[in-house]
Amino acid sequence: MADVNVGQYNTLKVDRKVDFGFYLDDGKEGILLPKRFAPHGLKKGDEIAVFVYHDSDNRLVATTQKPLAVVGEIVMLKAVSVTKMGAFLDWGLMKDLFVAKSQQLGGMREGMTYLVKLYLDDMTGRVAATEKIESQLSNETLTVKEKDIVELLVYRQSELGWVMIINNTHLGLLHNSEVFTTLHAGDKHTGFVKAVLPGNKIDVVIGKPGFQKVEDESDKVLRLLRENNGYLPYHDKSDPQEIYDFFGMSKKTFKMTTGTLYKQRKIQFTQTGIKLLEN
Template sequence: MKELGLISNLPINRFTDFGAYLALSSGEEVLLPKGYLLGDEKEGEEIAVFVYTDSEDRPVAVTESPKALLDEFAVLEVKEVASFGAFLDWGLPKDLFVPKAEMGQNMVAGKKYLVKVCVDFQTNRLIGVNKYRDFLSPAPEDFGFGTEVSGLVFDKTDLGYKVLIEDKYEGLVFSNEVFQPIEIGELRKFYVKKRRDDGKVDLQLLPPGRVKYDEGSELILSILEEKGFMPLHDKSAPELIQKELGMSKKHFKQCIGQLYKAGKIRIQVDGIAINSTN
C-alpha cells in the first residue's frame, strides 16, 4: 500500500454506518471513521487523509496529521514502556510503537527521543526506529566553518546538545558555548564550527564574526532578538529578574550595561528594547 504513512488525497467510494470508504491506488479501500466526517461529503469527493494501521493492524484513514510521516525524523515523548518496546506520542489516537530491537537505548516514560518512522515489513505496520545512526552519513568534506545549517535538537549529554543536521548528519553544540535557551525537539539554525575526522560536526549558535558577550548578556540579547522588548529595567524587583532570567539584579544591570555600551539595546523607562540599527 503506497499510501501507508503518508498524507494522500483519496476519493470517497461509498458511505456506511461506520464512516466512508476511500479508494486506494491499488483498487482496495480504506475506512475513514465517521468521527472524521463533517456530514456534507459526497461520493467522489477527495479528502486529505493520513493512512496507518489501527490497534488490530487494519489500515485506517484519519484527517489528523502525525508529528512525522513515513521516513521522517521526529523527537517524540514516551508514554509507556513495556518489555517488548515503547509507545510514543506522535499526535494520533494510536501511539507509535518502537520495538525493543529498534531501541538504541533503554527508553524511559516521560522522556523524549529521536525516532524515524519506518515500515516493519514483517507486519506491514508503521513503527519508530530509535537507532538513528543507521540512517546517517558522515558530513561532506566541504562542510566548512560558518556554513549555516538547519538542525533538530534531540538530546542533552554531559558534553552538550546533540543535533540532527538536515536529517543526514550528527552534530553537537558544547554546553559551555550555549548562552541562550535550547529545547529538546527544537528546530533552529546553527553554524558549522568544525567537521571532525569521524564525520560528525561541531556546531555553534552564533554566525561567524558575531561578537560573543558573557553568558547573561547573550541570554538577554537572544530574548530581545526574538521578542524585541523585555519589561525589565534597573528598577525591577530582584525577585522578578531572578524568576525571568535566573540571574541576580546586580548581574542583570552589568549585562544590560555591556549591551548598551555595545549599541545593541535601548534602555527605556518601562524596559529594554533591541536596537534595530545594529
Template sequence: MQLGDYNDLEVAREVDFGVYLSSDDGDLLMPGKYVPAGTQVGDVLRVFVYRDSEDRLIATTLDPLVRVGQFAALSVRDVTPLGAFLDWGLEKDLFLPYRNQRRNLRPGERATVYVFLDETSDRIVASARWEGFLSHEPFPGQPGDAVQLMVAEETDLGFKVLVNGQYQGLLYHNEVFRPLRLGDTPTGYVRLVRPDGKLDISLQKIGYDEARDAVETVLKALHAAGGTLPLSDKSEPDDIYRRLGISKKVFKKALGYLYKNGQVQLAPDHTRLIPES
C-alpha cells in the same frame, strides 16, 4: 498509497460506521468519528493512513506527531517484553521494538526515534538508533549558515541535535543559555564543519553578525523600556534571556560596544540609554 503518510483518497461508499476510501491497495475504512461533516461519495479527502490494532489499513483525519521517514522525540506510554509503545498522536501507539532500543525505557520518559516502514512485516515502527538513518552525504553548507535543529539527546559535552532533519550536530553546554528538552526545534547556526562530517552548532549568529544583532536587540529594548533597562553585566543569564532572548556572553559584548560608543550608562542593576545630543 503511502502507508504512514498523508494520501488524497476518494470516498467510495458510505456504511453505518464510517466510509470506505478507494486506493490502489484496495478500499480502506475511515471510522465515522473521523469523517468530516457533509462528506459525500466521490469527495476526495486528505487522510493519514496506518494500521489499527488488528493490522487493518485505516484512515484518519488526525494529525500524527511524526510520519514515516521523519525523526521525533516521543513520550513512552507503555513498556512490554517485546518493546515500548510511543504516543504519536493516534489511537494506536507507535511500536518501538526492543531490538531497536539503545537502552531500557520507562513509561513517561521521552525518546528520540526515527520512524520507518518495516519491509518484513509492512508495519510502521520506530528506532531509537536514529544516528543510522542520517544522511551520509557531506553537509552542503558552511560556517555561519542558519539551520533548523531538533534536540535529540543530552550528553556530558552538550546536546546532540539533528540539523535540517538530515545531519548530526553538537551544541556544547557553554553554547546553551536557556533550558532545552528533547524535541525542541530552535534555529541554530553552524559554527564548524568537522572532518567527520559532524557539525558544531551555536544558538546565536557567529562573529560580527552575532554582535551586530545583539546591539540592535539591546537598543530596541532600551527604547521600548523608556530608556532604562533593569539589566546589567551583573544580571543572571536567565533574566537576560527572558527579556532579550540572547545569552549573557553576547549581552555583555553588546553593552561593551554601546558603552565605548557613548550610547549607554552602566550601573550595577540597570543600563540607561544616553539621549542623543
C-alpha cells in the same frame, strides 16, 4: 491510481460514503476514513488530507488526527505499556506505536519518555519506532553548509556540549560556550551551521546567523524598552544568565544588538543600563 505513503500525510479523493465513514480512493479497495474523523459536509469527489497507517487488524486506515511525528522523524514519546515483545508509545493516535525489544537500547519502562525514530517495518509494512537512532544518522555526505538554517533536535550531552541531530539526518555539536538556556533531550530548536570542520564534523548554534539575527533581536530590544518606559537595567557588565532570562538571547548577541542600535542612534548607554532615544 493513488500513490499512498504509509506513515505520512496523503491527499486522497473520497470514493464512496458508507454508514461508518468514507472510503478514500487508493486505486484498490479504498482506505477507510472512520466517520468520527470526517469533517462535516464531506462528500464523494472531495479531496482531503489524511494521515495513513495500519489499524489493529493490519488494515490501512485514514485519520484527520495529527500524530506527534511521521515516518523519518525523530521525536520524544512516552511509553504507555510494556510487553515481552516490546513497548507501545503514545504518538497521538488511537493505536499506539510499537517498539520491538530488539529496537530498544536498554529496555523501556511504562511512563518514561524515549527518543525514537519512526520507520516502516520491512516485514509488516507498518509504522514502527526504534531507539537505535545514531546508526541511521551520517555525516559522510553532508546536505548542509555553513550559515544554513537548520532544525536541531537535542540528542545527548557530551563533555564539550550537546550533541544535536540536524534535520533528522546529521549529527552536530553545540558547544558549552554557546549554551545559554536549559536543554533537555528531545527539545527542538531552529539554529544554523556555524562551521563545517575536517572529517565533516559540524558545529551548530541555536538561533539565526550573523547580522540577520542582530536585526531580528534589535526589534525585540526596542519593543522591550518601549514596554518598560524607555529604560532597561542591562549593560555589558550584566550577568549572562540574567540577560538570557530577560531578552532570550546570549550576552554576545545582546552586546552586538545594542551596539548596532547605539550606532543607529536609537538607544543611549548609561552607567546602569540602556535608554531609548525617541527620534
